[in-house]
Amino acid sequence: MFKALREMFSKASSEAKTKSIEDISEVAGDSGRRLKESVLDDLLRELELDLMQADVALPVAEEMVGHVRGQLAGKRIDRNFKIDEAVELAVKAAVRDVLSENSFSLSEKIKSKAPPYVIMFVGINGTGKTTVIAKLASRLQKHGLSCVLAAGDTFRAGAIEQLTIHADKLGCKIIKHQAGGDPAAVAYDAVDHAKARKRDIVLIDTAGRMQTNANLMDEMKKIKRVAKPDLVVFVGDSLAGSDAVEQAKRFDAAVGIDGVVLTKIDADAKGGAALSIAKAIGKPIIYVSYGQEYDEFRKFDADWMVARIFGDETKAGAEL
Ligand code: GDP
Ligand code: GDP
Numbered sequence: 001m002f003k004a005l006r007e008m009f010s011k012a013s014s015e016a017k018t019k020s021i022e023d024i025s026e027v028a029g030d031s032g033r034r035l036k037e038s039v040l041d042d043l044l045r046e047l048e049l050d051l052m053q054a055d056v057a058l059p060v061a062e063e064m065v066g067h068v069r070g071q072l073a074g075k076r077i078d079r080n081f082k083i084d085e086a087v088e089l090a091v092k093a094a095v096r097d098v099l100s101e102n103s104f105s106l107s108e109k110i111k112s113k114a115p116p117y118v119i120m121f122v123g124i125n126g127t128g129k130t131t132v133i134a135k136l137a138s139r140l141q142k143h144g145l146s147c148v149l150a151a152g153d154t155f156r157a158g159a160i161e162q163l164t165i166h167a168d169k170l171g172c173k174i175i176k177h178q179a180g181g182d183p184a185a186v187a188y189d190a191v192d193h194a195k196a197r198k199r200d201i202v203l204i205d206t207a208g209r210m211q212t213n214a215n216l217m218d219e220m221k222k223i224k225r226v227a228k229p230d231l232v233v234f235v236g237d238s239l240a241g242s243d244a245v246e247q248a249k250r251f252d253a254a255v256g257i258d259g260v261v262l263t264k265i266d267a268d269a270k271g272g273a274a275l276s277i278a279k280a281i282g283k284p285i286i287y288v289s290y291g292q293e294y295d296e297f298r299k300f301d302a303d304w305m306v307a308r309i310f311g312d313e314t315k316a317g318a319e320l
Contacts, residue, residue, distance in 0.1 A: 056272035123235035128263035150190030266290035
């Protein structure tokens with residue numbers, strides 16, 4: 001890992017954390033130390049390698065490095081700060097820049113319209129979509145919102161069973177048809193049920209066989225047309241790296257993604273996939289999911305992401 005960065009993450013003064021890169025370079029005036037070009041080049045080369053090792057896609061890594069260079073090249077740095085601290089601030093700014101769309105409030109969105117609020121989940125099999133639906137339903141129920149699950153993966157009988165087990169555990173209604181049925185009809189029935197019974201939220205599961213399959217994308221389009229979801233969420237596996245980025249792009253092209261849930265971050269040593277996906281489709285990472293318990297689910301946090309990418313595991317661990 002990027003030694004210089006890791007060290008500065010553990011040593012950086014608390015003062016540096018409350019300052020922005022502009023503060024420490026602009027107040028420096030003529031008395032600050034000028035950052036040597038050769039030192040900056042070395043740091044940036046190391047930064048790019050480090051980002052790539054953390055699974056950040058090359059174009060995203062390059063853009064971030066460019067952003068950091070733009071912040072620091074030719075600048076004088078206040079003598080009260082280490083060069084490292086300036087780099088830390090610039091890197092954090094670059095990460096936040098990539099994640100700029102990250103101020104997402106589901107509660108605001110839910111409140112902004114008459115119920116039911118309909119959420120459609122897309123993503124390929126095995127990424128953790130069903131688990132995410134159950135976790136989000138549990139979270140919403142804890143906050144007093146009633147949920148209806150729609151077993152829209154009619155392609156696999158196992159998927160219907162699995163969602164039924166969650167619905168039983170959660171004590172919420174599930175709308176399901178026979179395996180092989182029309183998933184759009186299931187989604188429609190679920191929305192209809194929620195309207196009739198005045199339920200707050202509909203969570204629609206969908207099939208996820210091979211994201212390259214044109215039939216699957218047609219199926220997603222049809223469900224969207226029929227169920228008219230308020231939000232389309234892409235569920236991506238943080239272990240899938242560039243595959244997850246490609247999947248996100250395909251689903252986004254087919255149905256339009258409003259936000260991303262990143263799964264299995266308990267198993268992901270790196271986390272760069274989040275940055276790559278966010279950059280590729282320009283949509284916020286809303287939640288992250290880890291483990292099997294319903295409460296192992298939380299809002300995405302850019303600072304946690306930074307700590308994770310730069311290997312500050314103590315910080316990353318504490319955040320979970
Ligand atoms: P947000 O934090 O306000 O954006 O809400 P969430 O996106 O976490 O959840 C959406 C809905 O679930 C809202 O109606 C919230 O009342 C409820 N909810 C679930 N978990 C939480 C939580 O941890 N904090 C808050 N504020 N609301 C939550
Ligand atoms: P789906 O096919 O996309 O609906 O995926 P599932 O929700 O069925 O999950 C697929 C597999 O991944 C199951 O074995 C889950 O137990 C596992 N899984 C799901 N989410 C997580 C997670 O956050 N962390 C870990 N370690 N495993 C997960």
